[in-house]
Amino acid sequence: MKRIGIAVNQNKPSAVDVTGQLVELLEAKRVSVLVDSGVADQIGRSDLAMDVQHFPGKVDLVFVLGGDGTLLGVARQLAFFDLPILGINLGHLGFLSEAEPDDLHSAVDRVLSGDFHLEKRMMIEAAIIRNGQVIHNSIALNDVGIAKGSFGRMVTLSVYVDDMYVDTYSGDGLIVSTPTGSTAYSLSCGGPIVSPHINVIVVTPICPHRLNSRPFIVQKNQEIRVEVSATHNDMGVTIDGQVGYKVEANDTILVRKSSHYTTLIKWQERGFFDVLRQKLHDPN
Structure with a gap:
């Protein structure tokens, strides 16, 4: 070396x-x-x-x-x-x-x-789709957040896993995280802690306006599709809480496991x- x-x-x-x-x-x-x-x-x-x-x-x-x-x-x-x-x-x-x-x-x-030893950490990638066209692509080690802005009202997010409808969440938004990101924003929103040696994807609602809205976990090879609905456009997607993109009503966000990893020295x-x-x- x-x-x-x-x-x-x-x-x-x-x-x-x-x-x-x-x-x-x-x-x-x-x-x-x-x-x-x-x-x-x-x-x-x-x-x-x-x-x-x-x-x-x-x-x-x-x-x-x-x-x-x-x-x-x-x-x-x-x-x-x-x-x-x-x-x-x-x-x-x-x-x-x-x-x-x-x-x-x-x-x-x-x-x-x-x-x-070298520890491979799973990453995820996100695509924002508007009118059938991909307008942004990005990769994340921690998480992809889909949320309302500071002064926006609630957003409604319909979630599908591999084209199977899961639920519709109204509230502040949703976090899609890796196991590495499970101890970050997702944890503060009530999401589970996941060992980084288990390659799965965690979906955690942010301040949901329903008592029965709960986080869930899917397999690493499954795709999360989120369809955005709102009466305003004060919304965005954040990548690892550092990079942001504006989102509009009727946009779709696709999140899946990336083919790339972060390799950490441990x-x-x-x-x-x-x-x-x-x-x-x-x-x-």
Whole structure:
């Protein structure tokens, strides 16, 4: 493992300092390093600068310095290239990260010695269809949200699985998530926690206006079709809570498993439920 790219959220207060430390550690181990262009100049290493989207073919893996949101964004950028990602948490929760700034020496040593395993995380893709034409396509690691805007009234969403009618939900919207995304927005809306080793798709209503509206889970190879109905156009689709598209009444959203995965670098001794307890603050 001789070529490593570093993607950085430079808005994090410690981002520049940690990036500098990481570059020094890697170069001391004779590792070839490329650094996110926005930060390379700030650490005085413009010779290492490269935009993250150009990492594929130039590096063997990517260190992501930031929080979960940073890692989600990088995962979408690199989804088509199967580059392993190690998250180094500079954020608050860091649920997807495997290392902390205090562990840089250990993290570098473990990666270079191969003391880790690769975890394939399922992704989903969404298409927005208007008047029979696909107007937007996108890919997500966490979730696809279909919801009303801040001041919009309720939306009504008719849901089909493989063309079989499931139910019609009136409320704030709907979340379609991966197992990785089951611990994010879906969880806060009452959705189930799903182990990332089980490739399924979770559908969770957002503030449904009916007592019997409940989340449900479908197989990974099934397609979710959502038909939108509303008396207003203050609605949108969000991808991982970061990318948004306007939606109009009578639009259709198709969500299915993507053929691409995010590959995360994980330590052998840290299981999913260990991380779950730690990050969600189990007092025991």
